Amino acid sequence: MKRKLLLGLIILLIVCAGIALGMSMSPTKKVNEIVLDKTTKPVILITVDSLMSEPLQKAIEEGKAPAFSFLINNGKLYPEFISSYPTMSVAIDSTLLTGTYPNQHKIPGLIWFKTDENRMISYGSGIREIVNNGVRHVALDSIVHLNKNHLSDEVQTIHEELANRQISSASINGLLYRGSVQHQLNVPKLISMVNLLPNEIEINGPTLLSLGALSQYNPKNDRHKFVWNRMGVNNKFTANELSYFIKQNKLPAFTFAYLPDADQSIHKHGPDDLKGIEKADAALQDMLNNYSSWEEAIQEVTWIVLGDSGQSFVKKEKETALIDLNDLLKNYTFWEGKKRNAQLAIAINERMAYIYVNDKQVELSEVVNILKEDERIAFIAWKDEQMNYVVSPKSEEALTFSPNGPYVDEYGQSxxxxxxxxxxxxxxxxEKRIHYQNYPDALARLYGALYSQEGRFIIVDAKPDYEFIEEHSHDHAGGGAHGSLHKIDSIVPLIIAGTDQFPEYNRLVDIKTLVLQLVGAHTQ
Structure with a gap:
């Protein structure tokens, strides 16, 4: 998946200055001054962007992924783990680190409309979307507001839960990093000079926080954080930071590490691309090689390696593949950066979208009826004060659902x-038992998105092979995209090695509980 929290800043640097050689240099932080608690066996949780089971198995069969192969052969592979919804970076990471869906953590997606501020929130995406939403807004939302203001204070991250128990943790290039320790980010001069970010930014994170050029510990990582290698948001930077913690004997009880490099090639070439898996495997090898043997690595550390979302092929022919919501809803006016009193606002999250009906004179039903005419749309969902509704172009009848009823699914939810x-x-x-097929954990995940934010809005979700666009969005025709509730976008592999404890269910929302159990911090 496109991890655009800092990638948006990279694009902005290119637009504003064209070059930033040397500008991404920032001082290193001193890890030796940090005192960590003692732990019997640390846990390292590694997210590999857009890692999918079938390409992974193919890479292993072809001998291109020895580190993945070792961890699977000496641990346990779950080939079908269920992501969050929408299947976009920040919503997924919020679920992973808080153990909740968006109805609780309140991060609706990569892009969403904040009704009380009458503006679009974007954590970084295509250049036209960034410009339309305001480059300074995108920078501040991505680096500051996502963790400080947008993530609900009614939930706690793994880092916060551990801090409450005086247990240390670390985040390396994680999008969601909120913790209880105050950190000063080192803002590159070029960014502050063009007023994209303040000179000084104080945030709350885990005990150790590495965030590309904004925060690093390993002095040898300088050459991996230039603009052309995404200011440190890359596999090599992540592997180097983790290796430094291990070599300095500063590995905390829990470390979250993010490997982003696979995303770009998969978006461009499609889900069968193996280059990203090979690069991720090389980073895993670098991490495992900090020990005298890989066998020792899993004796000393519990390793959890997982994907965040899958991707669907998007048809190459743009007129067929791309569902243009501006065109489909052409009789309405649309919110833009300079046009704020519009009837609708559209937030594209690749293969799903939020359509905000801001004009109270416009009935939701009339917009829904127009959307139902396009058979490339799999379903349309919305809510009112009493119920949640789902309709489809293929059906004349609606599906309604709400929690706490007589039907029980495989996760014990009624x-x-x-x-x-x-x-x-x-x-x-x-026996009134619900079984999910093409839409895993569909009711809880869709409910999470429907109650993720304020305002009157409609959710649209595309069939496989199709993607939503609006005037300013970037498309992936001929490549891969995600965002939808469908299993193609939602199913990822998860590997656990170095422990005999495993998650209760095959969902990313349950990983927080497992981590707390592994580090001895779980309470009933």
């Missing part, structure tokens, strides 16, 4: 359900 359950491909047996 629901009230009525109408056409085939819209979300639900199978319900005579």
């Amino acid at each position: 629901w009230v359900i009525d109408g056409d359950s085939s819209i979300l491909d639900l199978t319900i047996n005579g």
Whole structure:
């Protein structure tokens, strides 16, 4: 998946200055001055952007992924773990680190509309979207507001939970890093000179916080944080920082590390691309090589390696592949950076989108009826004060659902359900048991998105092979994209080595509980 939290800043630097050689240099922080608690066995959680099971298995069979192969052969592989929804970076990481869906953590997606501020929130995306939303807004939302203001204070991250128990943790290039220790970010001079970010930024993070050019410990990482290698948001920087912690005997009880490099090539070439897996494997090898043997590595550390989302092929022919919501809803006016009193605002999250109906004179039903005419749309969802609704171009009947009813799914969640359950491909047996198929954990994940934010809005979700666009969005025709509820975008592999404890369910939302158990911090 495109991790655009800092990538947006990179694009901005290129636009504003064209070059930034040397400008991304920032002082290193002193790890030796940090006192860590003692832990019996540290946990390292590594997210590999857009890692998918079938390409991973192919890379292993071809001998291109020896580190992945070792961890699987000496641990346990879950080939079908369920991501969050929408299947976009910040929503997924918020779920992973808080153990909740967006109805609780309140990060709706990579792009969403903040009704009380009448503006679009973007954590970084295509250049035209950044310009339309305001480059300074994007920079501040990505670096500061995401963790400080947007992530709900009603939930706690793994870092915060551990800090409450005086247990140390680290984050290396993680998008979500909120913790209880104050850190000063080193803002490159060029960024502050053009007023994209303040000269000084104080944030709360884990005990150790590495965030590309903004915060680093390993002095040898300077050459991996220039603009052309994404200011440190790359595999090599992440592997080097983690290796430095290990070599300096400063590995805390829990470390979150992010390997982003696979995303770009998969978006461009499609889900079958193996180059990103090979690069991720090379980074894993660098990490494991800090020990005298890989066997020692899993004796000393518990390793959890997972993907964040899958990707669907997007048809090459743009007129067919791309669902243009401006065109589909052409009879309405649309929010833009300089046009704020519009009827609709559209937030594209690749293969899903939020459509905000800001004009109270416009009924949700009339917008829904227009959307139902496009058969490339898999489903359309919205809510009112009483119920949640899902419709589809293929069905004349709606599906309605709400929590706490007689129907129980495979995760022990109960629901009230009525109408056409085939819209979300639900199978319900005579004992009122719900089984998910093409849309795993569909009801809880969709409910999470529907209650992730304020305002009147509609969710649209595309069929495989298709992607949403609006006037300012970037597309992935001929390559890969994600964002949808469909299993193609939602199923990822997860590997655990170095422990005999495993998650209760095959969902990323359950990983927080596992981590707390592994480091001895879990309480019932």
